[in-house]
Amino acid sequence: EEHIISGITLSRNEAKLTLAQVPDKPGIAAAVCQPIADAGVQVDMIVQSASADGKTTDMTLSVPRGDLKRAVEALRKVKDFEKLEIKTAEDIAKLSLAGIGVRNNPKVPATMFKTLSEIGVNIHAISTSEVRISVLIDEASGEKAAQALHKVFIGE
Amino acid sequence: EEHIISGITLSRNEAKLTLAQVPDKPGIAAAVCQPIADAGVQVDMIVQSASADGKTTDMTLSVPRGDLKRAVEALRKVKDFEKLEIKTAEDIAKLSLAGIGVRNNPKVPATMFKTLSEIGVNIHAISTSEVRISVLIDEASGEKAAQALHKVFIGE
Ligand SMILES: C[C@@H](O)[C@H](N)C(=O)O
Ligand SMILES: C[C@@H](O)[C@H](N)C(=O)O
Numbered sequence: 001e002e003h004i005i006s007g008i009t010l011s012r013n014e015a016k017l018t019l020a021q022v023p024d025k026p027g028i029a030a031a032v033c034q035p036i037a038d039a040g041v042q043v044d045m046i047v048q049s050a051s052a053d054g055k056t057t058d059m060t061l062s063v064p065r066g067d068l069k070r071a072v073e074a075l076r077k078v079k080d081f082e083k084l085e086i087k088t089a090e091d092i093a094k095l096s097l098a099g100i101g102v103r104n105n106p107k108v109p110a111t112m113f114k115t116l117s118e119i120g121v122n123i124h125a126i127s128t129s130e131v132r133i134s135v136l137i138d139e140a141s142g143e144k145a146a147q148a149l150h151k152v153f154i155g156e
Numbered sequence: 157e158e159h160i161i162s163g164i165t166l167s168r169n170e171a172k173l174t175l176a177q178v179p180d181k182p183g184i185a186a187a188v189c190q191p192i193a194d195a196g197v198q199v200d201m202i203v204q205s206a207s208a209d210g211k212t213t214d215m216t217l218s219v220p221r222g223d224l225k226r227a228v229e230a231l232r233k234v235k236d237f238e239k240l241e242i243k244t245a246e247d248i249a250k251l252s253l254a255g256i257g258v259r260n261n262p263k264v265p266a267t268m269f270k271t272l273s274e275i276g277v278n279i280h281a282i283s284t285s286e287v288r289i290s291v292l293i294d295e296a297s298g299e300k301a302a303q304a305l306h307k308v309f310i311g312e
Contacts, residue, residue, distance in 0.1 A: 020208030029279050030270035037262035044259055048282035049205045049214040050292065052176030052243050058205040058214065059282070087208050103200055106193035114186035123185050126204035126215070129285035136206065 005099040005108075005153040010146040014044065014092040015068035016124065016136055019075070020085040021056040031078060032059060039074035041067040044094065045134060047127045060125045062136055065090055092124070093142035096134040097149060103130045115152050121145045161255040161264075161309040166302040170200065170248040171224035172280065172292055175231070176241040177212040187234060188215060195230035197223040200250065201290060203283045216281045218292055221246055248280070249298035252290040253305060259286045271308050277301045 022028050029048065036043060044062045051057040063071050068088055075081050102108050109126075112133055116123060121144070125136040137145055178184050185204065192199060200218045207213040219227050224244055231237050258264050265282075268289055272279060277300070281292040293301055 016206055018206045018208050024278065024280075026273035026276055026278050027270075028273075029282065030266055030273050033262065033266035033269055037266045041262065042260060043262045043265065044284075044286075046265055046282050046284045046289070047203055047205050048279070049203050049216040050172055050174045050243070050245075050280045052174050052214050052241065058208050060205040085208065087206070089206075104198060106189065106197065106199045109199065109202055110186055110189035110193045113189055114183075117182035117184075117186050120182055122180065122182050123204070124180075124206040126185060126202050127283045127285065128200075128202045129283065129288050129290065130200075132285050133202070134285065 004101065005097060007098045008146055008149050008153065009096045010142050011094040012139055012142060013065045014062050014094050015065040015088065015090045016060055016062050016092050017068065017071060018058055018060045018087040020058050020087060022059055024051040024055060024057045032075065035074040035078050036071050039070050041071045045125065045127050047125050062092065062094060091139045092136050093139040094134055094136055095142065095145055096132055097153065098132045100131060102133060109133050111152065112149060115148050116145055119144055119148050160257065161253060163254045164302055164305050164309065165252045165254065166298045167250040168295055168298060169221045170218050170250050171221040171244065171246045172216055172218050172248050173224065173227060174214055174216045174243040176214050176243060178215060180207040180211060180213045188231065191230040191234050192227050195226050197227045201281065201283050203281050218248065218250060247295045248292050249295040250290055250292055251298065251301055252288055253309065254288045256287060258289060265289050267308065268305060271304050272301055275300055275304050
C-alpha cells in the first residue's frame with residue numbers, strides 16, 4: 001500500500017469558535033490570534049478557508065472546552081471586534097488520521113470523509129498537513145467515528 | 157525558549173480552489189474530494205472553516221498549479237456540482253512554519269501572522285497541525301514573506 005496509516009486519535013473536550021466574515025486584509029489573523037494567546041488560551045486548530053467573495057472570510061479556532069469563554073472574552077475586548085459575529089460550540093471533538101504519505105494519496109481524505117458520512121457524522125471543520133488529516137465533529141459521535149475509521153484504515 | 161522552530165518552507169507553484177457555500181451536511185466533503193482523487197490530482201491542503209450560518213460553509217483546496225484545471229473539471233462533472241461556485245487562483249504559494257510545540261505556544265501563530273501583515277502580505281488560507289502552521293499567500297510575495305519569518309523566528 002502506498003500509504004501507512006499510523007494512528008487514529010480522538011481528542012475530546014474541545015470547543016470551536018468561528019469568526020464570521022472577518023475582513024480579508026492583512027492584520028486580521030494577527031488581531032484574532034494575539035489576544036487569545038495573551039489570554040493564555042491554547043489554540044489547537046486554526047482553520048481559514050480562502051475568501052469566496054474577495055472581501056471577507058471565516059476563521060475557525062479550536063480551543064480546550066474550559067477556555068472557550070475566556071477566548072471569546074479576549075476577542076470581544078479588541079477594538080473593532082465588539083460586533084464581530086462569533087459562533088461557538090462546546091460539544092466538540094477533534095478526530096485525526098495520521099499517516100505517512102497522506103498528501104500523496106488523495107483517496108485517503110476522500111475515504112475518511114466518506115466513512116464519516118456513511119455513519120451520519122457531520123464534518124464541521126477540516127485541517128490537513130502532510131501527515132495528518134484532522135476534522136472537528138460533535139463529541140457525541142466521537143467514539144463511533146473513531147471506530148469506523150479504525151475499521152476502514154487499520155482493519156479491525 | 158519553549159518552542160523550537162525547525163524550519164520555514166516555501167512551496168511555489170501552487171494553486172487554490174475555493175468552493176463557496178457548499179451544504180454543511182454529511183457527504184459533501186467526500187463528494188468534493190473523491191472526484192479530485194479519482195482524477196489523480198494531489199491535494200496538499202484541505203481547509204474548511206466551520207459554518208457560520210448553520211447551513212453552508214466554504215472549502216479551500218490547494219493543488220499543484222498544473223493540476224488546477226483538471227481538478228475543476230473533475231468537480232464540474234459531479235451531479236449537483238455543475239452550478240457550484242468555484243473560485244480559483246493560480247499564483248499561489250504555501251508558506252509553512254514547522255516546529256516543536258507550536259500548538260502549545262499560541263504566540264507563535266500570532267507572531268507569524270503579525271510578521272506577514274507588517275510587510276503587507278495577505279493570508280488567503282490557514283491550516284495548522286501540532287507541529288506546523290501553513291498559510292497560502294500570493295506567490296509574488298513568497299520570497300519576502302519567507303525571509304521575514306526567517307528573520308523573526310530563526311534570527312538571521
Ligand atoms: C483573514 C485574515 O487571514 C487576513 N487575510 C490576514 O491576512 O490577516
Ligand atoms: C462541508 C462538509 O464538510 C460536510 N459538513 C460534510 O460532512 O461532508
